[in-house]
Amino acid sequence: MNRLKGNYHTAMPILVGKELGAHMQSWRFLILVLLIILTFVTSMYVSFTNLRSAVGNMQDPDKSFVYLKLLTTTDNSIPPFHVFLNFLAPLLGISLGFDAINSEQNNGTLTRLIAQPIYRDNLLLSKFASSLILIASLFLALVLLMVGGGLLATGVGIEVQEVLRIFGFWLISVVFVGFWLSLAILLSVKFKQAATSALVAIGIWLFFTVFFPIVVNLLVRSFLPSPRMMSEAEILYYNELISTVMRLSPGQLFSDASTTLLMPSVRSLGPLTMEQMIGAIPAPLPFKESVMIVWPQVSGLIAATCLCFAWTYASFMRREIRS
Template structure:
């Protein structure tokens, strides 16, 4: 009898363990719910349509100039067809990576400015925390679901561009081009991740969604429009007359201006995207004639380009982690009452 009861208990324990494995964890349930909310959200649909239309227009203009790309043998990057599809333009509109530097932050802000305060104001956050759910899973689910949507979007656009170029031109993509395009997509995702983590932080700091949205948009406008103007005005106010400076001193001042400008996330993204899409770029700072002498105008290998943009990529990663860590700290210490 004891052996039979032991066998029965083990069978019941196995059935319970199988049921627990089949049940979804609370984190996965919240991620699925957040993804469903984003898909049904009109603001995400409108921004998605805007990004797709911008991508289609840029691709159409680049396809129209495809003959000029092959005929321009003076350009060392003329053989990289698929990179030219993302960086080439006829002047009627900026290249796609320049347009993304304006549109990508809006996508991140729209997906995170009401992540916490909307739940708190509607009362669902209190009911959610009354369940056996870890508090940090809520914040992680908000960030993870938004990043999953953003990564899927830009990966789909990348594959669409490669497939469209292959069907129209019939030119086989080179492995280096594919890696550079995937690196560009990864850089864009990092750029959006910073503004997503910043908007989630502001949604914790401010109780009203409108206040957090306006604050995030104000920070974006400051770094995009006003910050370069202020840096140039301040540097020019303290910089001596260029007529009395040597070439080395002028280069030092230019490097100082670039270093201060790289505090802005959009400058980091522009430097990284331009270097990855244009292999002929050898440096992101000023170069002297001695450094340029004897240089052959040829594209750099992928490894060399990654070494150039690694400070920019690490800067965007550090900014995103810092904003999310501060948001995590404030949310874990916040007292939530009904």
């Protein structure tokens, strides 16, 4: 029993190291990393080009946050980096998890792994933890590169508020990719073929990215009258209903959270009436209040990730792996 207990604690670092090495030697991971780095460099180039005009805009309440401007400033030729990340980050999570289990079983290595003095939960946790470590390291390196480049280009010191907001954006990005990673691992447990799990995961991603907003607008418009025939209160309810239903999409949760953290002047994620806007001073919010605004979105992403991983854990622990 003591030997098994010791193996339980020593197996995780070995398995995580094995998975890290396999991912870093994978062509699909390297290609997606190059795509994300390319979009990051392109977005930073556009931001640096338009940074002076953005900071000089006296009507912008966020003009003093130089480093946040690097992540949000654009000339409308390309989207800012956090919008790019909303599109590419799910593909990174799917690519790291769609064949996590079924490829091991198809290659015959899963049976040999379980035959060793390790537990199934060790194997599953190592698959998830190694991919999440890679994702967190990649995004952290990009954030540090952005801060270093901004310091060299502008010579302006970074403020504590900016450090907290950029760190919060990094954390939310890791959680967002972690959701798609846990979903992809779930599909790799449910389907025997890696191609099937990859197609289903990409189909889910396409649905939430492209078709879900269209479906929501069509359904809401079919049950409600035309906005031209509504009062101001009914229009407000109409927009609030669409915003609420849209938050069933993980991409919308990430977009709301990242926009609020990177743009301190954002005070609400829903529609506001004229009475609510009267007397409001266009000034940036403190970091704590921005976190309170986005906490439902962040907790929703964390809950969805935990739900997918719990479902994966329950399915894998009951799965027959000898066939």
